[in-house]
Amino acid sequence: MNEAKTTLLKIGGSVITDKNGELAAKTQEIDRLAEEIQRANVQNLIIVHGGGSFGHPTAKRYAIKEGFKEDSQRIGFSETHHVMTVLNGLLMDSLIWHNVPAVSVTPSSFMITENGRIRGFEESLLRMLLKMHFTPVLYGDAVLDTELGFTILSGDQIISALATKFNAEHIVIGVDVDGLYETDPKTEKTAKLFNHLTLVELKKLQNKLSKPTARDVTGGMFGKVIELIPAIERNIPVTIVNASKQDNIYRALKEEKIEGTRIERE
Amino acid sequence: MNEAKTTLLKIGGSVITDKNGELAAKTQEIDRLAEEIQRANVQNLIIVHGGGSFGHPTAKRYAIKEGFKEDSQRIGFSETHHVMTVLNGLLMDSLIWHNVPAVSVTPSSFMITENGRIRGFEESLLRMLLKMHFTPVLYGDAVLDTELGFTILSGDQIISALATKFNAEHIVIGVDVDGLYETDPKTEKTAKLFNHLTLVELKKLQNKLSKPTARDVTGGMFGKVIELIPAIERNIPVTIVNASKQDNIYRALKEEKIEGTRIERE
Numbered sequence: 001m002n003e004a005k006t007t008l009l010k011i012g013g014s015v016i017t018d019k020n021g022e023l024a025a026k027t028q029e030i031d032r033l034a035e036e037i038q039r040a041n042v043q044n045l046i047i048v049h050g051g052g053s054f055g056h057p058t059a060k061r062y063a064i065k066e067g068f069k070e071d072s073q074r075i076g077f078s079e080t081h082h083v084m085t086v087l088n089g090l091l092m093d094s095l096i097w098h099n100v101p102a103v104s105v106t107p108s109s110f111m112i113t114e115n116g117r118i119r120g121f122e123e124s125l126l127r128m129l130l131k132m133h134f135t136p137v138l139y140g141d142a143v144l145d146t147e148l149g150f151t152i153l154s155g156d157q158i159i160s161a162l163a164t165k166f167n168a169e170h171i172v173i174g175v176d177v178d179g180l181y182e183t184d185p186k187t188e189k190t191a192k193l194f195n196h197l198t199l200v201e202l203k204k205l206q207n208k209l210s211k212p213t214a215r216d217v218t219g220g221m222f223g224k225v226i227e228l229i230p231a232i233e234r235n236i237p238v239t240i241v242n243a244s245k246q247d248n249i250y251r252a253l254k255e256e257k258i259e260g261t262r263i264e265r266e
Numbered sequence: 267m268n269e270a271k272t273t274l275l276k277i278g279g280s281v282i283t284d285k286n287g288e289l290a291a292k293t294q295e296i297d298r299l300a301e302e303i304q305r306a307n308v309q310n311l312i313i314v315h316g317g318g319s320f321g322h323p324t325a326k327r328y329a330i331k332e333g334f335k336e337d338s339q340r341i342g343f344s345e346t347h348h349v350m351t352v353l354n355g356l357l358m359d360s361l362i363w364h365n366v367p368a369v370s371v372t373p374s375s376f377m378i379t380e381n382g383r384i385r386g387f388e389e390s391l392l393r394m395l396l397k398m399h400f401t402p403v404l405y406g407d408a409v410l411d412t413e414l415g416f417t418i419l420s421g422d423q424i425i426s427a428l429a430t431k432f433n434a435e436h437i438v439i440g441v442d443v444d445g446l447y448e449t450d451p452k453t454e455k456t457a458k459l460f461n462h463l464t465l466v467e468l469k470k471l472q473n474k475l476s477k478p479t480a481r482d483v484t485g486g487m488f489g490k491v492i493e494l495i496p497a498i499e500r501n502i503p504v505t506i507v508n509a510s511k512q513d514n515i516y517r518a519l520k521e522e523k524i525e526g527t528r529i530e531r532e
Contacts, residue, residue, distance in 0.1 A: 074367040074398070074400065075362065075365060077367070077400070078358075078361075078366075078368055078369055079362055081370070082355070082358050082359065082362055082370070085351065085354075085355055085358070085370060089355060092344075092351070093348065096341065096344050096348055099341060101340040101343070101344045103343070103347055104347070104348070104351065104372075105372075105374075106370075106371075108371075109371045109372040109375035109391070110375050112390075125376070125410060128378070128410050132334065132410075132415060132416070133340065144391060144395065150398070
């Protein structure tokens with residue numbers, strides 16, 4: 001028997017928190033998404049969520065991503081991890097309330113990075129959880145780093161690492177815009193959405209956007225997509241959808257046709 | 267240079283929760299203990315706490331300790347782990363507020379048991395945290411088990427496993443009575459406290475209490491102490507103190523003389 005295929009769902013921090021606030025959770029959105037996840041009833045699902053206005057302001061204030069440089073950052077590392085567990089707790093509460101057998105798995109308790117990149121991690125625990133029909137939930141986290149002391153591990157990097165380890169069938173990326181645009185849809189009303197991208201097209205785009213003079217004109221979305229290239233190279237398709245719109249996550253998990261950006265190897 | 271010696275502090279669930287309630291945290295006690303821990307300022311400290319009225323009622327309702335037997339238990343496992351993260355979050359919040367660089371390390375994210383006993387676990391992450399002067403905080407948790415599917419891993423077993431792995435200097439066990447008594451001090455006013463026990467005396471007591479006809483007349487305390495025998499055999503002294511009394515944890519961490527039960531190899 002082949003190992004069952006895994007579906008990976010990323011929920012962006014901007015979907016479940018108000019990025020203009022601090023520690024501002026969108027609890028109604030969390031409840032709506034938990035209900036959609038329960039209704040989709042996908043076997044072998046792993047969820048990863050971002051930090052939004054929980055992780056980011058604290059991490060930034062103490063420059064956690066840049067690594068350990070002075071003693072005063074230490075409490076900032078503690079705080080960044082702690083506020084992420086609080087946001088995670090709100091999502092777990094809602095998932096379990098909706099009868100999803102979700103189990104939070106703390107990245108900083110079993111993943112260590114090396115210069116910001118995940119080193120190998122023990123995956124047997126996640127595999128056991130899936131085999132027992134649990135839904136593991138991970139999140140972007142403050143983690144220890146062999147070179148930097150500590151740093152920030154993004155949910156996007158975790159998704160990509162899990163996708164290749166677990167030979168995922170499909171990656172769904174839920175964000176607060178309709179997909180990947182040529183320019184930032186939040187500042188440019190006429191920004192054009194990419195409906196479909198191949199790996200070759202994505203790499204051309206990467207080339208263009210990574211010039212030293214360029215900035216991420218897509219409003220930060222492209223940086224997240226770049227993380228997924230190793231997964232796309234392994235023929236794992238990615239669907240970027242607007243998770244702030246009712247039923248989009250449900251439909252994406254069900255592999256129904258939906259507005260968004262689909263990225264495939266060819 | 268020798269590796270710095272580690273101090274282990276167990277905080278009983280009955281100290282930080284009201285065992286007569288459900289999900290009833292004693293937040294004033296949590297704050298008082300966090301302040302004492304901050305004031306004691308012990309280097310290389312690892313804290314482990316119990317579940318009290320968070321973990322225990324849920325675990326019992328779904329018979330999580332007995333292992334996976336039917337599908338209806340699955341959500342109970344999710345819930346038991348979740349409520350433990352909630353209690354842990356209250357302690358973390360208070361420790362960080364008191365400027366203790368505490369980092370919660372989730373047992374179920376890196377420890378797996380075999381028939382209820384911890385199998386080897388990757389300890390390098392805890393070692394890195396200590397080296398960077400963080401205070402790791404663990405707790406009794408619902409964990410995966412290679413034989414049972416899942417079970418409950420007690421904070422007492424975690425303390426003992428850490429003590430032997432980290433060659434601890436001292437184990438402080440904070441409970442809601444004055445130490446280990448000959449009989450249950452909660453039901454017998456005249457119960458006699460053991461001030462000092464050697465390993466030989468402890469084992470004699472174990473022999474007497476583990477007869478099939480015997481029950482744990484010490485009010486459950488003896489079962490916890492039994493877990494610590496491997497550590498005591500390695501010459502790690504154990505101090506059981508009443509953590510509900512002001513300054514007892516501070517004084518025990520400072521190795522000041524204090525009412526309680528001291529257990530030493532000889």
